[in-house]
Amino acid sequence: MRPTEKLIELIRKKHNVLVQLREFGSRQSALVSSGEITGLLKLLGTKQHLISGLQELERELKPYYAENPESRVWRSPADRAQCAKLAAECNSLLEEVVALERAGAEQMVARKSEVEEQLHHAHAAVHVRNAYAAQRRSIA
Numbered sequence: 001m002r003p004t005e006k007l008i009e010l011i012r013k014k015h016n017v018l019v020q021l022r023e024f025g026s027r028q029s030a031l032v033s034s035g036e037i038t039g040l041l042k043l044l045g046t047k048q049h050l051i052s053g054l055q056e057l058e059r060e061l062k063p064y065y066a067e068n069p070e071s072r073v074w075r076s077p078a079d080r081a082q083c084a085k086l087a088a089e090c091n092s093l094l095e096e097v098v099a100l101e102r103a104g105a106e107q108m109v110a111r112k113s114e115v116e117e118q119l120h121h122a123h124a125a126v127h128v129r130n131a132y133a134a135q136r137r138s139i140a
Contacts, residue, residue: 002073002075003064003072003073004072004073004074004075004079004080004083005075005079007061007064007072007083008079008082008083008086010057010060010061010064011061011083011086011087011090012086013057014054014057014058014061014090015086015089015090015093017050017053017054017057018054018090018093018094018097019093020050021047021050021051021054021093021097022093022096022097022100024043024046024047024050025096025097025100025101025104026100027043028040028043028044028047028100028104029100029103029104029107031043032104032107032108032111033107033111035111
């Protein structure tokens, strides 16, 4: 296998992983909004697996990044064009994934704050109820 054939294979794999990460990022937002914790935890576990795979792909791609792209020998101009197209799409997908991650993190922080506020109100309500109950017992 030529080095460029290996390169295009790695870029295809990276593209596929990034497409999946983008899909999971969108699903994560829906799960956070709905408060579906079990589904969210499963999704996050799967995302972590994908991220680990992406990191491995990046390790395999690292030697190619150091090369001069003009010195690569391609099987055909079409292969070179396809690889360049996929690489550009990978860059765009990565930007989308990062934006989804950032938005997801902000959404989870906001959801956490909402839950904390609800717990605070529930805790205060219990204290008020206990105070009224104690007052009634002391009057009776």
